[in-house]
Amino acid sequence: MSQEKGKGFGFGLGKIKELQEAFKKAQQVQAGAQQLQEELEKMGIEGYSDETKLVTVIISGNQEPREVIISPSAMDKDPNALSELVTMAMRDAYNKSTETMREKMEVLTSGLNLPGM
Numbered sequence: 001m002s003q004e005k006g007k008g009f010g011f012g013l014g015k016i017k018e019l020q021e022a023f024k025k026a027q028q029v030q031a032g033a034q035q036l037q038e039e040l041e042k043m044g045i046e047g048y049s050d051e052t053k054l055v056t057v058i059i060s061g062n063q064e065p066r067e068v069i070i071s072p073s074a075m076d077k078d079p080n081a082l083s084e085l086v087t088m089a090m091r092d093a094y095n096k097s098t099e100t101m102r103e104k105m106e107v108l109t110s111g112l113n114l115p116g117m
Helices: 013-042 072-076 079-109
Strands: 045-048 055-059 065-070
Touching: 013 079, 045 079, 055 079, 065 079, 072 079
Parallel strands: none
Antiparallel strands: 045 055, 055 065
Protein backbone atom coordinates (compact mmCIF):
# COMPACT_ATOMS: atom_id res chain seq x y z
CA MET A 1 0.00 0.00 0.00
CA SER A 2 2.55 2.51 -0.94
CA GLN A 3 1.44 5.78 -2.42
CA GLU A 4 3.62 8.16 -4.27
CA LYS A 5 4.39 11.23 -2.26
CA GLY A 6 1.99 14.09 -3.01
CA LYS A 7 -0.56 11.92 -4.77
CA GLY A 8 -2.91 11.54 -1.80
CA PHE A 9 -6.23 10.10 -2.88
CA GLY A 10 -5.70 10.83 -6.53
CA PHE A 11 -6.51 14.53 -6.23
CA GLY A 12 -3.76 16.76 -7.41
CA LEU A 13 -3.55 20.38 -6.36
CA GLY A 14 -5.11 21.36 -9.68
CA LYS A 15 -8.20 19.24 -8.98
CA ILE A 16 -8.67 20.82 -5.56
CA LYS A 17 -8.48 24.28 -7.10
CA GLU A 18 -11.04 23.25 -9.73
CA LEU A 19 -13.32 21.98 -6.98
CA GLN A 20 -12.91 25.20 -5.01
CA GLU A 21 -13.72 27.22 -8.13
CA ALA A 22 -16.83 25.12 -8.75
CA PHE A 23 -18.03 25.73 -5.18
CA LYS A 24 -17.33 29.44 -5.55
CA LYS A 25 -19.33 29.60 -8.79
CA ALA A 26 -22.17 27.62 -7.20
CA GLN A 27 -22.32 30.13 -4.34
CA GLN A 28 -22.38 33.00 -6.83
CA VAL A 29 -25.20 31.36 -8.77
CA GLN A 30 -27.15 30.76 -5.56
CA ALA A 31 -26.80 34.41 -4.52
CA GLY A 32 -27.70 35.54 -8.03
CA ALA A 33 -30.72 33.23 -8.12
CA GLN A 34 -32.02 34.68 -4.87
CA GLN A 35 -31.59 38.21 -6.20
CA LEU A 36 -33.26 37.20 -9.46
CA GLN A 37 -36.20 35.68 -7.56
CA GLU A 38 -36.72 38.99 -5.74
CA GLU A 39 -36.43 40.95 -9.00
CA LEU A 40 -38.94 38.70 -10.78
CA GLU A 41 -41.38 39.04 -7.89
CA LYS A 42 -41.36 42.84 -8.23
CA MET A 43 -41.94 42.83 -12.00
CA GLY A 44 -45.27 43.55 -13.62
CA ILE A 45 -45.48 41.83 -17.00
CA GLU A 46 -48.44 42.73 -19.17
CA GLY A 47 -50.20 40.36 -21.51
CA TYR A 48 -52.84 41.44 -24.00
CA SER A 49 -55.82 39.72 -25.56
CA ASP A 50 -54.79 40.92 -29.01
CA GLU A 51 -53.66 44.10 -30.75
CA THR A 52 -56.84 45.89 -29.60
CA LYS A 53 -55.83 45.33 -25.96
CA LEU A 54 -59.44 44.91 -24.85
CA VAL A 55 -58.16 42.80 -21.95
CA THR A 56 -54.85 43.19 -20.13
CA VAL A 57 -53.49 40.71 -17.60
CA ILE A 58 -50.60 41.69 -15.35
CA ILE A 59 -48.51 39.01 -13.64
CA SER A 60 -45.18 39.00 -11.82
CA GLY A 61 -42.03 37.56 -13.33
CA ASN A 62 -42.85 34.47 -11.24
CA GLN A 63 -46.27 34.16 -12.92
CA GLU A 64 -48.18 35.38 -9.87
CA PRO A 65 -51.45 37.00 -11.04
CA ARG A 66 -51.59 40.70 -10.17
CA GLU A 67 -54.40 42.33 -12.10
CA VAL A 68 -56.93 41.90 -14.90
CA ILE A 69 -58.02 45.04 -16.74
CA ILE A 70 -61.09 44.78 -18.94
CA SER A 71 -61.81 47.75 -21.18
CA PRO A 72 -65.40 49.08 -21.29
CA SER A 73 -65.74 48.07 -24.95
CA ALA A 74 -64.87 44.47 -24.03
CA MET A 75 -68.01 44.41 -21.90
CA ASP A 76 -70.05 44.58 -25.14
CA LYS A 77 -68.83 41.07 -25.98
CA ASP A 78 -70.84 37.98 -25.13
CA PRO A 79 -69.54 35.98 -22.12
CA ASN A 80 -67.80 33.36 -24.26
CA ALA A 81 -65.98 35.99 -26.33
CA LEU A 82 -64.94 37.88 -23.17
CA SER A 83 -63.71 34.66 -21.61
CA GLU A 84 -61.60 33.98 -24.70
CA LEU A 85 -60.10 37.49 -24.56
CA VAL A 86 -59.14 36.98 -20.90
CA THR A 87 -57.59 33.60 -21.72
CA MET A 88 -55.60 35.11 -24.58
CA ALA A 89 -54.29 37.89 -22.33
CA MET A 90 -53.35 35.37 -19.62
CA ARG A 91 -51.50 33.22 -22.16
CA ASP A 92 -49.64 36.26 -23.53
CA ALA A 93 -48.59 37.39 -20.04
CA TYR A 94 -47.49 33.85 -19.13
CA ASN A 95 -45.42 33.49 -22.32
CA LYS A 96 -43.74 36.87 -21.76
CA SER A 97 -43.04 35.99 -18.14
CA THR A 98 -41.46 32.62 -18.91
CA GLU A 99 -39.37 34.18 -21.68
CA THR A 100 -38.18 36.92 -19.30
CA MET A 101 -37.31 34.31 -16.67
CA ARG A 102 -35.45 32.18 -19.23
CA GLU A 103 -33.43 35.16 -20.50
CA LYS A 104 -32.47 36.24 -16.99
CA MET A 105 -31.46 32.68 -16.03
CA GLU A 106 -29.25 32.49 -19.12
CA VAL A 107 -27.48 35.68 -18.06
CA LEU A 108 -27.10 34.33 -14.51
CA THR A 109 -25.63 31.01 -15.61
CA SER A 110 -23.62 32.18 -18.63
CA GLY A 111 -20.09 30.90 -18.63
CA LEU A 112 -20.69 28.21 -16.03
CA ASN A 113 -21.02 25.31 -18.48
CA LEU A 114 -23.83 23.74 -16.45
CA PRO A 115 -25.43 20.72 -18.08
CA GLY A 116 -29.02 21.28 -19.15
CA MET A 117 -28.88 25.08 -18.92
